[in-house]
Amino acid sequence: MHDQTPVQIAWVTQDLTATEMALTALMGAKKWVRMPGVHFGPETCTYRGEPADFVADISLSYAGDTQLELIAPVSGTSIYTEFLGRSGPGLHHVCTAYPDPDSFEAAVARARQDGIPVVMEGTMPGGMRFAYVGAEHAGVPYLEFAYIPDEIHALFDHIKQEQK
Template sequence: MSEAEAVGVRIAQIGVVVRDMRATMEEYHRVLGWGPWSVFILEGERHHHTHLRGEPRPYSMQIAVTSVEGIDYELIEPLDGPSIYKEFLAAHGEGIHHILCDSPGGVSADLNERLLAAGMAISMGGRVGANLRYQYLEAEGVLGGVVIETYSGDVEPPTYVWPEEETDGSVR
């Protein structure tokens, strides 16, 4: 890939797989002061067209996202069904799972094509709501073995925000 092709691709998010999202979210808030967290419960009709290694597979998760200096930090707790998150927990325990890359206006098909041409493969993906589509690309020996998430579409409002902010600016 030329330098010109790489321009615009940025790290938008660091994704961490955890066993207990709520406890981990509270710990980050207590220790680092991070928050508020936008929490998304992705299951049922809201989370659809899910697939794992090319096969349709239903799975669910809950995630919490907060922004830290312009980069989103995401906690992911797998719920029902098989997923690369559960595989990661079984093999490595909790920890950094992936980085999400995007470009102005959302990720273009170009980035997925480049990653696939470089030897990466789509391991898992799905859709959220009306038009958000995400996928994870991974391969040993490509980009240091880092899993890359890409997406297109619009993020829907969270299920809830934690901690809730009171009208006086305090949190509860």
């Protein structure tokens, strides 16, 4: 869990277009790739320990080597809808990536052992695994741990190349 360089900064918003425009102006992102209607189902995702079932629109870009992610909840309950209800739109999490499933699992297990709650976790299509941990009481909304398989890395590299 320690000595991990963040690979992504993410915001939750109700308006993808407005947030894309703001981050384009502020951070120099050139092209955004939208993934509408991404479904997180109860077979592959949990939220606060219970099966989750929600949909979100996602938009990705890059500022240098850092991925920018925008998440707009569409339906269902998740840490994204919870965050919007509590705080309104804003910076939601940073993500650190692990090179293999074992190191990802070890990071999640260490968080649990240290008493840091795993708020939401799951597997996305393509095999990307994620776990959000939080220290909300200390002003740290969420940190996302991820294992990103080669197929998803290729997609992310393509999006990064679109910025040049």
